[in-house]
Amino acid sequence: MDAVVQHPFARVPIPAPKPSSPRKPSREEAEAAVRTLIAWAGDDPTREGLVDTPKRVVKAYEELYAGYRVDAADSLERVFEEVQGYDDMVVLRDIPYFSHCEHHMVPFVGKAHVAYYPSNGVVGLSKIARVVDAFAKRLQTQEALTAQITEAIDENLKPRGVAVMVEGEHMCMSMRGIQKQGVSTVTSQFTGVFRDDPAEQVRFITLVRGGLASPR
Numbered sequence: 001m002d003a004v005v006q007h008p009f010a011r012v013p014i015p016a017p018k019p020s021s022p023r024k025p026s027r028e029e030a031e032a033a034v035r036t037l038i039a040w041a042g043d044d045p046t047r048e049g050l051v052d053t054p055k056r057v058v059k060a061y062e063e064l065y066a067g068y069r070v071d072a073a074d075s076l077e078r079v080f081e082e083v084q085g086y087d088d089m090v091v092l093r094d095i096p097y098f099s100h101c102e103h104h105m106v107p108f109v110g111k112a113h114v115a116y117y118p119s120n121g122v123v124g125l126s127k128i129a130r131v132v133d134a135f136a137k138r139l140q141t142q143e144a145l146t147a148q149i150t151e152a153i154d155e156n157l158k159p160r161g162v163a164v165m166v167e168g169e170h171m172c173m174s175m176r177g178i179q180k181q182g183v184s185t186v187t188s189q190f191t192g193v194f195r196d197d198p199a200e201q202v203r204f205i206t207l208v209r210g211g212l213a214s215p216r
């Protein structure tokens, strides 16, 4: 069955999409598809400069779409319970990501900002960035990316709250179609104390913007 599509700001858990292809094509089939697209673009896939391109594209796809082979929950397994009394917000701002829009398969790129209030300990900081990558390296919408990062941290860490803000520029809007460059799309999702208390949202946004948030 196809992944369930829900409203991006739904308050219910949103399952990460599972690859629903019934059979993974072989590498040879994938390379042949690239040759077809080169010919469709108007070039000759047998000319010298392009002859190895299908191999390179398929190899690049393994990197660009590595998120399908990653379970974000694995990154969040190791919790450091001894946090020496720290119980305030942990914020990682400006986590760069590269993703591809599911409508045109062209990149959208930007930064994710992630915060949580620890309740049962903290995770290694790099693991939050790994969660961002696990979902970014798939075919995505920015709204779903935002919701999936939020849900993975909420489900696995069970913190007092999670806040995620994603900023992105979509190449499908800047290099084709409407051709508006420099448009930044901002999406955000909150759970727990962030959802319930607007002052916590303000504090998060202030910290993301590089300001000094007033103490709670």
Ligand SMILES: Nc1nc2c(ncn2[C@@H]2O[C@H](COP(=O)(O)OP(=O)(O)OP(=O)(O)O)[C@@H](O)[C@H]2O)c(=O)[nH]1
Residues within 6 Å of the ligand: 101, 102, 103, 140, 141, 142, 143, 170, 172, 173, 177, 178
């Ligand atoms: N909500 C949302 N829309 C996106 C995202 N990425 C791309 N889009 C939009 O997806 C829409 C697809 O619209 P369609 O009308 O089906 O496709 P299209 O004819 O190529 O649309 P244009 O881009 O307007 O030329 C476009 O409006 C894109 O801007 C995203 O992450 N979130």
Ligand SMILES: [Zn+2]
Residues within 6 Å of the ligand: 101, 102, 103, 104, 105, 106, 170, 172, 173
């Ligand atoms: Zn697009």
